Amino acid sequence: MIDQKISKLNSWFEDKIALCGQHNQELNVDGRTDEAIFEKVKANIYDVFRTVLSVAVKTGSGDADKVHAFFVQRAEQIPVGWAAALEKAREHDDTVRMRTEQIKLDTVQEIREEFAKIWEGAE
Amino acid sequence: MTETEAIRLFKCLSDKSRLQILKSLAIEDMYVERLAERLGITAPTVSFHLKKLADAGAVTSYKSQYYTMYSLNKDIFETSILDIIREKSDEADAQAQRDAIYRQKVIDAFFEYGKLKAIPAQRKKERIILDVIVQEFEYDRIYSEREVNIIIADFYDDFCTIRRDMIGEGLMDRDTRGYWRVKQ
Numbered sequence: 001m002i003d004q005k006i007s008k009l010n011s012w013f014e015d016k017i018a019l020c021g022q023h024n025q026e027l028n029v030d031g032r033t034d035e036a037i038f039e040k041v042k043a044n045i046y047d048v049f050r051t052v053l054s055v056a057v058k059t060g061s062g063d064a065d066k067v068h069a070f071f072v073q074r075a076e077q078i079p080v081g082w083a084a085a086l087e088k089a090r091e092h093d094d095t096v097r098m099r100t101e102q103i104k105l106d107t108v109q110e111i112r113e114e115f116a117k118i119w120e121g122a123e
Numbered sequence: 124m125t126e127t128e129a130i131r132l133f134k135c136l137s138d139k140s141r142l143q144i145l146k147s148l149a150i151e152d153m154y155v156e157r158l159a160e161r162l163g164i165t166a167p168t169v170s171f172h173l174k175k176l177a178d179a180g181a182v183t184s185y186k187s188q189y190y191t192m193y194s195l196n197k198d199i200f201e202t203s204i205l206d207i208i209r210e211k212s213d214e215a216d217a218q219a220q221r222d223a224i225y226r227q228k229v230i231d232a233f234f235e236y237g238k239l240k241a242i243p244a245q246r247k248k249e250r251i252i253l254d255v256i257v258q259e260f261e262y263d264r265i266y267s268e269r270e271v272n273i274i275i276a277d278f279y280d281d282f283c284t285i286r287r288d289m290i291g292e293g294l295m296d297r298d299t300r301g302y303w304r305v306k307q
Binding site for chain 1 (some may be wrong): 173
């Protein structure tokens, strides 16, 4: 059961990373270079959490609850700095930085929801 | 517009979404959500692009009721690219300094005790040594060929070549009255 969930999550991450790569290429070809960079930022976040998942699996040693706790805890902890950076950017009206930090936070929110959907069987 | 400002503007314009925003604003002033709807991109992405455009001086904003309206800064787009190129470069002083160092290096290499050792094969270098020799001629004075030859001979024995090359380079000119130094 746990293997199925892990495999499903890994596939989801891979699909998302591939899609971002495809969007990145399309946007670059279309001359929308900044938006292409946003896709790269998103891909990096998916990649970070794919790694977090593999570490969670290793640390959990087959215990689904441990894997879940590890992943959820990291998914809360890692974006703390991004939220702070977003707040700081907001204070300085730095729209450019705000956009990047918001994309990171939106992506991690999407990851949390997908994780819950697959892991907790909310699907 | 300074060189730095021009670079920032050109960098900013090299993005299709930003160009599309400018095209929309060329029609009428718009707010973020309206631009997002028109261009099919999210409002935060439009805000991101508008911020970059505002930083580059391409757009300005003003408050209108509940909205922040954005408008094209037409003044900046009325500046021609030629005007930007002609603007004195921040690099100009550094370039002038490098040119002066190079010039002195050529002079040191080809002159010894005020005498020209050889005519440089490279045109750029020859131009430098001709510039040095032509300093011996006064402006607004007609010289006979003999006078020209004597002045050049103080630098180099083959005065015919130097005299001919100075005319070729536009440093001196001549007619039936004689030779004179051309004002640069």
